Amino acid sequence: MRMAAFLFCNALLIAGWWRLLGARTSLSPGERLAYAGFLAAIQGVVTALLLGIAGLLRLPYLLAALGAVTALLFVLPGRGGAAPAPAPAPAPASWRTSLSPANVVLGLGALGFIAWALLATWLLPPRGIDDLAYHLPTLYQAVQEGRIGLLPLELRPQFAMPLAGDLLFLWPLVFFHADTWVDGVQLGVALHAALVLGLLARRFGVTARDALFIGLLFLLTPVVMLQAAASYNDLILAACHLLLLHALVAFWRDGGRVHLVVAALAAGAGLATKYSMLIAIAAAQPLLVGALWRHGRAAALVRGYAIFLPLLALLPAYWLVRNAVVLGEPFYPYALGLGGLRDLGLTTWQSMVTANTEVAGRALGKLFGEPLRLLTFLWRDPGLGSLNGGLGLVFWGLGLPALGWCLARAGRAWWVARDPLPLFFWLTAPAVLGLYLAQVDAARLQFNMRLVLVLVPLGLLALALLLARLREVLPVAVVPLRLVCVGAAGLALLVPAAATLPAMDVRPALADRRDDRWTTSQHYYRQAYKELARLAPVFEPLDHLTLEGPGWDVYMAAEWNLFTTAPLYGSRLQNRVWNFLPLTGRRPPDALLYYGVQSRLYYPGGAVWPDATVEDPRYTLLARQGAAQLWVARERLAAPAVQARLAGFCARRHAAEIEAAATVLGALPPAELLLGSPGLVHGFRCLAVTGRFAVPVELVIPGREADVARRSGARRVLSVGVPVAGMSSRPLASVRTREGTLTLHYNEVAS
């Protein structure tokens, strides 16, 4: 029901702009839909931003504000006078003419992927690196506080980055007050970008069939598929860039002011998503200047920029001004200089930079200095298999040479026919690539190719134009070329199956749903990259125990590069991150999470040392996995509702341990405490929760058994795995578990 309401609201927002664009412009249906979708998104972002600044970011206010503007869109009068002359849009094409066998196969593949991605979004939690580290925490905090704020920059300087793209994620977060559908946002953006790509191709005279062909190929690009299942914002950036180019080409051809407005807003939205959009905006200026000049020389140039610049500034203005005022640098954590954006040295993870020393150094320098090495590196498709990169075989094999061909043709068109549009348009591709390579360290290519994701649709557009040319010159080559594309797209569909960034395997989650073993989506962090996978055993119980009720205040201390705060909020955003709470008036945390080597732990928002927590009788260790520990306040854990949830968790996650523990229940002598570190302790704890075992159970850190026993004051202690040092011990029984055969010891205070 809530999902139906969500979809209805989205449809209504788009319908408002659809109606207004229909009343005031003469756009083709495709462009009208693309622009309506984009303007609806901008409406949502601006509304959320204004409410967030005012501290009123709550669903009722958001719905009211969106509804009011949308109602206005429905009642605004259309343009007076005679109906506008229709734009010279390409001839309409029926669906039937677009359905070639290749398109049918690709369409089925794309539909399959969309279903797969939606399923993964529903079943699995957000599970990337950047989204969990800094994209989502800011949004989660905004949902909880109703205000867009600035989280501690010493933890992640990226908290200061602009959020226009990220505010799209806010919409499902506010609506559902859960992270369930947040990863689906970029899927919608990918579909929108595919539509825009098709429209752009039509503007270049490509047939509807080929426009659909490249739109589907775009959807089936490795990096697009993996980005479409994550809350990164690189797809949003590429979509803004693509829409900017489309609107400028349309403006060049038609001169319609709506295109100029959309181009400016797209440029602004991109800039307010990632500062790398500056490159795109700079590269698009010849197109804009040329188009304005064409439609009225200097006067049009002045008028055009008078429209373009304010609209461009609309979205990024808030973050640029805030950062300039608060942090002294508008582009924080970068600085804008003559050499482009300069990293202030706050965002780079050294471990990643040094991970690939094969091609370290500025990428552009490498291209000239060691071309062989860099080119072979590029053709290995940096980032393939993750959302960081993987532009795909179609791009590296076919799209890039086709881009070169289009550039050569564009140069010829300018030289021979004095038509600068193709040259201005196609030059954006080498400009974007060149500036990117000039800025990025070659060692980071495998993490950053997503920043030039827009090259993929440009390469595909070039490919479509090449196909059209081949039909005239060498028609026999068209079918093999399309077959290669379909084959490459088929191969690309295999990529998500093996990916861990983000993991897309939904089989374990579906099996758990079927077998009634589902606890929370955070269980499936186990499928993510290894650093996050290690945290799954502590995040999962924390989320599950707090799913109902007011949630807990959760403290975290971890190694800096492992510090991932988003999961602490819980899948229903029910918990608060204690580190981010105001210093005055905050209570002791309800739960504490430690992760990493103690000497390297980082304590933002105040230090609560692990040793102090171990000694603190108010807390008990609930879960541990390697260097990750989850401590919970006994008072919270003792609440009947939490006990009931813990019992449910036990039944689903520790059935084997319960069964193993139950085998020795009858053989255990009376005792005042059972402790240990292996998983079998969870079995005893679960039996205690359900009333089948009357002895208090303590999970302990290995080696700390004696401390815990001493602190409890118990004189008769059962221990799992090892005897308690300093007590008189004897082996009691052996239990076969998944971890091997464990010995239960009976320990008494030596008299």
Add this chain to the structure above:
Amino acid sequence: MNALPDLRGFALAWATATLLAGFWLWTLIGTPAQLGDPQQLAVRYLVSLALVALPCAMACAALLWWGRAAWVARLLLGGTWVYAGVFKVLGLTPAPWLALGAAVLVTAWPVGTRRAVTRLEGMLLLLSLMGTLTALGFALTAARYLAPLGWGA
């Protein structure tokens, strides 16, 4: 039959492009530590070479056998000249492949043909380049594409 000689520039360029791809892959074999199992890499190299180079070489050989042997001499001469006279002087010794590629432009096409390249030849050249790059890309990434099927994992 008459159209076939017009393709000689294309065939030589195709063969050269393919050889360049082969050369790239060959150089990769020299750094197995960066790429993993050298045996698997050698297999990939041979497969990719078989896919693109062998047909190319055969087409080229057929043309040469047909009476165009002079192209070999020009190609070698041009290659040597460009390598020794340009790249070596400029200190770009690690780029013999660039010399080879430039040699194609200098000798085989279009100077050697003494005429402009036809649209058909241009398209074929472009397609051969695309085929080579796609094959190269696949050779270098096949393991990651096919990992879910248990190949190269």
